[in-house]
Amino acid sequence: xxxxxxxxxxxxxxxxxxxxxxxxxxxxxxxxxxxxxxxxxxxxxxxxxxxxxxxxxxxxxxxxxxxxxxxxxxxxxxxxxxxxxxxxxxxxxxxxxxxxxxxxxxxxxx
Amino acid sequence: xxxxxxxxxxxxxxxxxxxxxxxxxxxxxxxxxxxxxxxxxxxxxxxxxxxxxxxxxxxxxxxxxxxxxxxxxxxxxxxxxxxxxxxxxxxxxxxxxxxxxxxxxxxxxxxxxxxxx
Numbered sequence: 001x002x003x004x005x006x007x008x009x010x011x012x013x014x015x016x017x018x019x020x021x022x023x024x025x026x027x028x029x030x031x032x033x034x035x036x037x038x039x040x041x042x043x044x045x046x047x048x049x050x051x052x053x054x055x056x057x058x059x060x061x062x063x064x065x066x067x068x069x070x071x072x073x074x075x076x077x078x079x080x081x082x083x084x085x086x087x088x089x090x091x092x093x094x095x096x097x098x099x100x101x102x103x104x105x106x107x108x109x110x
Numbered sequence: 111x112x113x114x115x116x117x118x119x120x121x122x123x124x125x126x127x128x129x130x131x132x133x134x135x136x137x138x139x140x141x142x143x144x145x146x147x148x149x150x151x152x153x154x155x156x157x158x159x160x161x162x163x164x165x166x167x168x169x170x171x172x173x174x175x176x177x178x179x180x181x182x183x184x185x186x187x188x189x190x191x192x193x194x195x196x197x198x199x200x201x202x203x204x205x206x207x208x209x210x211x212x213x214x215x216x217x218x219x220x221x222x223x224x225x226x227x
Contacts, residue, residue, distance in 0.1 A: 087153065096142050097214075101153065
């Protein structure tokens with residue numbers, strides 16, 4: 001079943017923060033975050049495998065609450081380069097395939 | 111390092127014509143392979159995945175088919191395209207999945223833009 005992302009779209013000014021949420025009605029065993037620029041393929045950002053795990057890369061970090069079956073992606077002091085569509089993906093079954101949420105479009109303005 | 115290539119990058123095809131998109135992976139063996147589709151402004155829909163040569167699983171009943179004639183080659187086909195087949199098609203690969211339901215990190219090719227007219 002497809003995870004649900006919120007919000008659907010966010011508009012920010014440079015330097016502002018944003019949070020993107022990903023939740024599932026089924027048990028979450030892992031969460032994968034990707035970013036896609038317009039007209040390009042999605043690029044892997046990070047994976048969270050354990051409940052309570054937090055990861056970060058520069059000013060982009062994420063948390064995984066296994067009990068609540070949700071994950072959040074945090075973008076702090078946003079830059080123009082952060083613009084794009086963010087997808088969360090979750091494992092489905094024991095085949096390794098990922099099912100993605102519908103995406104959250106982030107637009108950072110000067 | 112591993113690389114993935116797919117082609118053609120763009121194509122415009124008339125309704126009812128056939129389709130063939132090809133994807134190859136280099137630098138790894140026995141990868142899992144996937145075809146995703148993204149309609150304009152929409153999310154990523156998994157169409158097919160393969161865990162080995164000749165092993166294809168279809169996720170969504172549709173007008174498309176997939177084949178894996180070689181270990182690192184994945185082909186998406188259609189005999190007769192529909193207008194609704196238009197979209198951005200992405201081939202992807204991952205390492206062989208080992209245990210549990212955690213899912214594999216997948217890596218996407220550059221994508222193929224298909225417009226059916």
